[in-house]
Amino acid sequence: MIFEGNNKIRRKIFQTVDQLTDDEFNRTPSNGGWSPKQILEHLALMEAYIASKISEELKNPKSPKAFKKIILRSGSLLVKGELPMQTRPTTTYKTILEIKEELHHSRIYLLDIYDGSCKDQLREKSFQHPNLGYIPLHQWFQVVGLYENCHLKQLRKTINDLRINGYSLKPSENSPTQ
DSSP: OTTHHHHHHHHHHHHHHTTSOHHHHTOBOTTOSOOHHHHHHHHHHHHHHHHHHHHHHHHOTTOOOOOOOOOTTOGGGSOOSOOOGGGOOOOOOOOHHHHHHHHHHHHHHHHHHHHTSOHHHHHHOEEEETTTEEEEHHHHHHHHHHHHHHHHHHHHHHHHHHHHTGGGOBOOTTOTTO
């Protein structure tokens, strides 16, 4: 199944944050960067963004055809620079459960797009990745999992930084404990 790898990575992400309290989940490292909550919120927003782009291109009669790309283990999936506005995480305090629900909804949205699409159109149409150029729509489902895997590494590093520098943690702006 096309989503087997994505689901495996998602389970690893959930296992990684299950060891945190909601306050730890919302803390940003003292050296900067995103909190674990922001990383997962970004993943939910990015998955929904990709699903919406696939949906748009399926309806676009002028969607360009693209050749299949070699995207496996591509470091190019994490784009440094400006993220689309729709994928930027907030500083709003959220529980782990709330973010898991957001990730669940974004996955259902992506699955609905896949299940409701013509598989020939998924191979014939594309949209542009900032680093890799035009990618056929059918490959974007795999990109989601690879992208989450890249962020899983970031998540683990962030949690490790929070634990190592625990004494210098700063709570999120909107933490209810402030």
